[in-house]
Amino acid sequence: MNDITRQETSRDVETRSTQERTLLPAVDIFEEDEALHVIADMPGVTRDTLRIEVDQHILSIEGDIQVDMPEGVSATYAEIQGNRFARRFTLSHEVDTDAIRAEISNGVLNLVLPKRESHRRRRIEVQTA
Template identity: 60%
Template structure:
């Protein structure tokens, strides 16, 4: 339990920036199983090349940027779409194997698998008959 937690202080800063239109705080779901923690992040419009995932000092940082491509020589008559940025940070427990984190982006949904270190995985111990 509590293998990963959203950082509340940074979340508050990001929420303030989101209201100003510069940064969106993407919604997440976090699931845990015996050997890993799974994070699902909704980042519509973000492409793989616009995504950055880093772990530094047990803090997982996710940033994604939406690029709106405008064809050359054409100017917008009316435009509601604009470049946006997503940002979210999480504190990782010492039980997460940060070197083995996997990420997959598909249709604007980022899925992260954060494996637990072997020493922290629960396992069944077989009792031998004497």
Template identity: 60%
Template sequence: MNDITRRDAGLPESAESNQRGDSLLPPVDIFEEGNALHILADMPGVTRESLHIEVDSNVLSLEGDVALEMPETLTAIYAEVRAQRYARRFTLSHEIDSDAIEARIDNGVVHVTLPKKATHRRRRIEIQAA
């Protein structure tokens, strides 16, 4: 599981494998922009209907299925492309407002926006003259 924190955002838990169990670990990029973090996950073949994103306590889960349909009239002689499942989980820091998380998918790239709580946003303090 990855920790989403300002200090080590984007560092993978382990670099040993791109596959965990029966699921593929989608590659991700994590960016910080102003008052939010952004996760971009590459999940080719996943559609809006087959994508499932949820937050449980402080764990964000991204899961998506790729279903390949072969016409019944065809017989596979050799097949490397197969149905697969992508799954990735992140532990969110206390700075993230989990009620305001938004997600979208475009051409197999999932973009999750993780807004920071107002209490953890950077703000300029107005200085009063005495």
């Protein structure tokens, strides 16, 4: 039987509530002349549980979901607790990795990846002879 159709037992609930699962956040990427913009949907992830790193032009975005449980309550079934989000992107050399900016608000991560000056579109002034 596959996981979708089989009946869950109490042991399944206990195991599922304590295991960590990694989810892929939905991501939109936009480009303009000066930067790339990455917007990721990461509900339940806060600034304190978010990790963003660049190593060898690999951008890693990871976040742990934090849901406050009422005191004295135990999970009977848990799909949210114990989950984390993770995505990795290979960046081109046109991205200025030292200037990347990140902001999270209401579970939406907004990254700005500025392009190096040498890779930005520029207008060439035409001279008359």
